[in-house]
Structures are given as C-alpha cells and as structure tokens.
Amino acid sequence: MTRLDIEVPAEVMIEGKESHLGVTHNISFSSMRIRFAQEMASSEVGKSCHVRLQLPSDQGAAWLALEARVIRSDDEGVAVQLVGADTESFRQLKTLLSSHVDNPMALIQEITRNPDMAMSVVHTGFMKEELNDYITDSVNDIFLAFLSEGVSTGPSVITNALESYDLPDAEATAVVNFNGAFNGGVHFSAPLYVALNFATTFAGEPVEKINDPIAVDAFGELANMIAGGVQTRLSVEFENINLTPPTVVFGQNYGIIYQSNLHSVKQYFKADIGPFFVECFFGSS
Numbered sequence: 462m463t464r465l466d467i468e469v470p471a472e473v474m475i476e477g478k479e480s481h482l483g484v485t486h487n488i489s490f491s492s493m494r495i496r497f498a499q500e501m502a503s504s505e506v507g508k509s510c511h512v513r514l515q516l517p518s519d520q521g522a523a524w525l526a527l528e529a530r531v532i533r534s535d536d537e538g539v540a541v542q543l544v545g546a547d548t549e550s551f552r553q554l555k556t557l558l559s560s561h562v563d564n565p566m567a568l569i570q571e572i573t574r575n576p577d578m579a580m581s582v583v584h585t586g587f588m589k590e591e592l593n594d595y596i597t598d599s600v601n602d603i604f605l606a607f608l609s610e611g612v613s614t615g616p617s618v619i620t621n622a623l624e625s626y627d628l629p630d631a632e633a634t635a636v637v638n639f640n641g642a643f644n645g646g647v648h649f650s651a652p653l654y655v656a657l658n659f660a661t662t663f664a665g666e667p668v669e670k671i672n673d674p675i676a677v678d679a680f681g682e683l684a685n686m687i688a689g690g691v692q693t694r695l696s697v698e699f700e701n702i703n704l705t706p707p708t709v710v711f712g713q714n715y716g717i718i719y720q721s722n723l724h725s726v727k728q729y730f731k732a733d734i735g736p737f738f739v740e741c742f743f744g745s746s
Contacts, residue, residue: 462575463568464489465561470515471495473539475505475531483538485514488558490572490580493529496538505531505539512541516553525553544579548587551580555587569698570642585724588698589619592691592726596739599690600730603683608662608732615729615736622744626723629740632656633671635684636708639692642699645723645743647691649684653711655735656680672711681707691741720744 467488473481473495487494495512507530514525528545546554559565572584597614604612620626631650638646651659657671660679668676685707692702719742727740 462489462491462571462578463562465558467557467561469557472513472515473529473541474511474513475508476510481539490543490554490558490568490584491575491578492532492540492542494538494540506534507531509544510541512543514554514557516557523553525557526550527554542579546580546583548583548590551583551587566698566700585621589724589726591694592741593617593619593728595691595694596687596726596728596741598694599687600728600739602690603686604732607683607686608659610733612730612732615731617729618725618727620725620727622722622724625721626719626725626742628719629727629738631738632712633680634710635681636710637684637688638705639688639702639743640705641701641703643695643702643743645741646705647684647688648740648742649680649687649737650740651737652735655732655737658734659683659732659737677709681709684709687739 464487466486469485471483471485473483475481481497483495483497485493485495493512510529510531512527512529514527516523516525526546527543527550529541529543531539532542533540555569558568562568572578572581575581600612604610629648629650632653633656634648634650636646636648653671657668657676660671660676661668663683664675664679666675668679670676671680685704688704692704695702723742723744725740725742727738729736729738
C-alpha cells in the first residue's frame with residue numbers, strides 16, 4: 462500500500478474522550494502516522510478513535526472525519542488503522558492522496574486489489590453512489606442526443622454482495638457486460654411497449670414487434686451506448702474496461718450465468734411513453 466508524506470493538522474479523539482492534536486506525516490488508504498507534541502499512553506493501543514484532518518479549501522478550513530483504531534504508540538506519536546468513513550470524507554481523502562501522486566488511478570486501484578481492507582468497503586459504497594450518478598448522466602445524454610427527449614429520474618435501489626442477486630424482472634432487457642479492470646455489466650430493462658417505442662424512435666422507422674431484428678438491434682444499441690457512457694465515467698478509476706456486444710432477452714430467458722454475490726445499483730426512470738430502469742452490477746473484486 463502506497464504511503465505518502467503529507468502533513469496536515471490532525472485531531473485524534475480516543476473513544477470519545479480526550480482529544481490529542483498533532484500533524485500527519487505518513488498517510489495511505491489503510492493507515493496513517495500522526496505526530497503529537499506529547500507522547501500518548503501505550504494503554505491506548507487497540508482502542509477505537511475518531512480522527513479529523515484539517516484540509517485547506519477555498520472556503521476556509523474543511524474537516525475530513527475518519528473512524529480508526531490505534532495500532533501503535535511511541536514517543537513520536539501514534540499509528541492508526543483506518544476502518545471507516547462516510548462517503549463525503551472518503552471523497553476528500555481520495556482527493557487529498559490523489560493530489561500527491563503522478564498516477565492517481567494506480568493509487569486508487571490499490572483499494573480494489575485489497576478487498577479485505579476495511580476502507581475497501583467504504584470505497585465500494587462510495588463507488589455505488591458514483592455509479593448512480595454515472596447511470597443517470599449517461600441515460601440523460603443518450604436520450605437527449607438520440608431519442609430527442611428528456612427523462613425524469615425515479616427512485617434507486619442499491620444492494621450489496623451479501624444479498625442474493627436477482628435478475629431483472631422485466632419484459633425486455635438488453636445486457637452489456639464489462640470485463641477487464643471492472644467486472645460486471647449493465648441491464649437496460651423496460652416493458653415491451655416501452656422497449657418497442659424506444660426501438661422504433663431510435664431506428665427511425667416503424668417496428669411492430671420487439672423481436673423484429675431491427676427492433677432488437679436498436680434496443681440493444683441503446684443499451685450499448687448507455688453502458689459506454691458508464692464505462693467512460695468509470696475509466697477515471699479503472700483502465701481497460703471492455704464491453705461485450707449487447708444481448709437482448711425477453712422475460713427471464715437470460716441464458717447467462719451470473720454470480721450470486723453481486724453488488725447492484727438500479728436506477729428507475731420515466732420517459733414520455735412509460736417507465737424503464739438501468740442497472741449496473743459488479744463483483745466484489
């Protein structure tokens with residue numbers, strides 16, 4: 462795990478009691494060293510703590526909050542293992558560390574290569590929030606550019622790999638898989654009448670049945686472009702994501718074997734003709 466010599470003011474509160482003020486000097490996504498003016502008692506080792514880092518910003522000082530555990534104490538300060546953070550604090554930590562390296566992508570991929578690390582769980586939650594935005598932005602871009610209509614955004618459903626993954630329950634679904642640096646894929650699902658309308662508008666000619674080759678190609682290509690928009694946004698963190706050609710299925714006739722432990726981000730939308738949803742799913746590592 463890459464460690465960076467970054468100095469920012471820090472405050473450490475052990476189990477909600479006395480605060481210790483110091484300065485960081487060695488930070489990674491898994492742990493950090495903090496120097497104190499006075500030595501901390503060795504009895505604090507093993508205890509949970511709340512760490513706040515003071516970051517410069519255009520609006521004055523900003524605080525980054527982390528949950529941690531004291532793993533070492535000596536006359537130079539303490540070392541803490543990071544165990545948790547909310548998504549905004551993780552975003553700030555990611556920005557801080559990335560600004561001090563030449564290859565931020567390689568730094569961030571250290572988290573994905575260490576799924577057992579505590580902050581990997583935080584990163585997965587953070588990534589799901591970003592995926593929700595990526596799906597929404599991609600759908601809006603494609604619908605405005607190729608179907609000449611906007612869509613309204615509905616609720617989202619986010620599940621984790623501890624839950625059994627269920628395939629989309631929809632009359633028509635186009636599947637585009639990702640492989641390479643990011644393993645997963647995208648489902649573009651809708652009722653038959655909605656899928657047929659999308660396919661007709663995109664193809665630019667009337668299509669009466671969704672299983673018409675023109676309709677299948679059009680609906681699949683829409684899914685391919687939506688997945689491509691998500692891929693482009695993911696490529697900030699994940700290099701070399703490959704897309705498979707789209708597959709269009711009807712009902713539950715997927716003919717595809719899925720992992721049972723998949724993370725999922727499903728975003729619902731409503732177009733003028735009716736509802737649909739886009740789901741991005743991915744594995745734990």
